[in-house]
Amino acid sequence: MNTQAALRPYDVVLVGGGIMSATLGILLKHVEPTWSIAVYERLPELAAEASAPWNNAGTGHAGLCELDYTPENPDGGIDIAEAIRVNEHFQQSRQLWASLVEAEIVGKPDTFINPVPHMALVHGTDDVDYLRRRFETLSAQPLFSGMRFSAESKTIEGWAPLLTERRGLYEPFAVTRDVTGTDVDYGSLTRQMFAHLEASGVEVHRRCEVRGMRKNNDGSWQLRIHQFTDNDRLTRWVDTRFVFAGAGGWALKLLQNAGLPQVQGYGLLPVSGRFLRCDNPELVAQHHAKVYGRAKRGALPISLPHLDTRVIDGKRALLFGPYAGANPKLLKHGSMLDTAASLRSHNVGSLASVHKGDSGLIRLLLTQMTATRGRKMAVLREFAPAANNGDWTMIKAGQYAQLVKRDANGRGVLQFGTEVVSSADGSIAGVLGASSEASSAVSILLDVLERCFPRYRGLWTASLRDLIPSLGQSLAADTRLARHTMSRTAEVLGLVAPDNLP
Template sequence: MNPQSPDTNRARESADVVLIGAGIMSATLGTLLRRLQPDWSIDVYERLPRVAEESSDPWNNAGTGHAALCELNYTSELPDGTIDVRKAVGINEQFQVSRQFWSYLVEDGTFSEPETFINSTPHMTFVQGATDVDFLRRRYEALRTEPLFSAMEFSDDPAVIQRWAPLLIEQRKPGEQIAATRDISGTDVDFGSLSRQLFRTLEASGVGIHLNQEIRALTRKPDGRWRLRIHNNTTGKTKEVSARFVFVGAGGWALKILQKSRIPEAYGFALLPISGQFLRTDNPAVVARHHAKVYGKAPIGAPPMSMPHLDTRIVDGKKSILFGPYAGSSPKFLKHGSVLDMPSSIRWHNVLPLLAMARDNIALVALLVNALRATRKKKIAELAKFVPGALAKDWRIITAGQRAQIVKKDPEKGGILQFGTEVVASADGSIAGVLGASPGASTAVPIMLDLLERCFPERYDAWRPRLNEMIPTFGQRLSDNTELAAQTMAATAKTLHLTEISRPLSGRSSDPVG
């Protein structure tokens, strides 16, 4: 596929499946359907001139293979002081499903070199101060016995942490209370490369990839099919196509398109768009001193996506380091969206949830306002809390992708801000879309499996044997079986050329491994 071609495929007037948006979600669903139902016709429509140009682009996200190894927001402290790790375990389970599917695609020749989209990168959590050190220690103790977290290590020794990530310690004042965990099974993922390779394979199999094509209207026909009115952004012409099933994987614009469909299941949903920036360095002397994704603790009142993190990125075989994100505010739902996105999405059914969310998140609103005022000097000062020896001249500011956080109805509060992703599907399963953000891309495979079960219940049982071929532990929980977890992680690590964990680690801070 020529990724810059405006529309090299002859468009069908009717297709079994239409995928809206050419990002990781559509790429994953299309790949699954091509293997489960090869006789179905599939067309993809993307409004931009290239695939994977929005949230899937490597410089529009931090590239974290989200497995809850380092993200503090996936664990919480209960009133009795114990640490609830259920969400963390669940997210890791989901990421293992994605790893298995990607491994299958390497074995069947879809990916020739896994290093083009996934690379081993230790995941670390770094905290400062007695309270957070205590929390991190207890979090580690709660996770270390879980089969999927057996490689995790903890240390409050600056000398050990310096071996793990030198930039965190060099020029740091002595005596400061710090601690870190590290898991060498972590990964950096280039979702842009992953998506583009999937779309190339899909196009070679007969899937139509139509670029510069924007969905302007979506209506239900009397026969139950969907009619889509599509505008060609290059020629200015409009056409209509019909589909038996429609998937909306258009990032923040998914809500706008679902609203056009008028399905009641989309009522009450709204989005809070949050923009972001990162500091980036490509200086070889700095990049060589850091190989990890290091997550810290978000400020009080901040959304989870505002957790500061210092990330090794590997894009097109070259290493860089990102630090951020620095939250901002924009009414756009996409980086290449419109300033009218948010106001035009307001409906009678989502006004109250939006107002209730705003009432209960005043601290977040204030944080976003303050973030907009942050100067480059203040951004470098935040970096210095992580990297004491950072030099401003080594870092430049880049604008990341736009994130649209879910706002939804709540019976008690009226409306809540929800983090993560959610599948919205019609009752008859003829149309579905994905809303939300992180850990989205990392868990695209289990998200699409859930969507398939909801939208095609009459076919799902027949698809199970094929799904078991692609995902050997399909339907099983690795966290319930230590041996199966170890075997599965070892198998995918070997196929994807990742660091293999040969044995459960002791986790003693005095005995760092790897």
């Protein structure tokens, strides 16, 4: 049966029940508590896609251990600009979360964030030299003053025993370690934020899918919603002044349906993910760190391997990966026709040319899809040489949509980052990409507010600073402010402060 409900006007509609929509909802409800907000999530549960805890590695990305953020310059210097940018973005997220804890908007911090040291591991003389120079450059910066370096096996064993057990005596290797690192359960955080929003009058609709959009004469949007029940489907039309597409891999299709010229030529390459998971209490107790390696020369950033401590629902486990695979779905709980549905006349050429001209992703997918269990374990043993096959189980992670854009020559190129796309009038915006967006959610959504609500900029600044005290200031340029900010959020969130480093 197909019925239709009457129009219902809103100030804001958020599409998608993940970390992005939850964060934007929190920010908007704080600065404009009287605005009407509705959320539409196509699944029965919130935070069930990329935000779900086992669909991602839970890293609080701060540039502490991710070596792809610190490339080596031709002159041998280390470019740390991206690491600083990522760290400053994460500090904004920490400030918001600390404010939410203090206001009792979310529960105890250990329900969503826990202190876990971040480490980088390299092998071979050249990479050890690179890591040492990276450490010397980064540790001189206020946001990275807690970083430590060692190439001594005994020291590394004390930090992370699994890295040294049965490792060859004459193999050069080194690590950096920063105990201010974190593990984040973005699923728990998202659900807690939505619970507060619902209690504050925000309408959160589950099992509702946005299937069409059109612009009204007054500049607002009309959305066609399919609401699913066990035995029925209700078609609902809703009007809203502003639409945010925070629907992961489905966001591009929403922006395409809206007719945004800004996404002309944009396409998506779906990539599925898998992890090896270990719940053996003995092994889990021996490893308390997130250890990132260095990708092979010429490899893509998404192939960066890491061995992670995870803390979910108070229980610790280990995770290793990611292992990429091919799947035409744009969402883990999506359709096999997702990719085909995102094809348009303006993006077919982009996608075809990236397949032809950029073989890195194709090579990665083919290599990892055809890899045997033994080959996958061999990659793990580069981190933990004594890893036993029987202790590790392969699990499915989230489904990611790699963004493809046209370059100046009209050729499709892969985009390894998160991009905010908005209409010229600011009435609709979306987030595209498959990067460390959860860690940078606050910074990304502050950008959305800046772009889409420019006339409110002066009115909202003071309220936003209630949540994010360092807003508008550079922590990297102010050692005192950086130390104060990190110490304050560490105290509230139960993390390690730079003043309490061993």
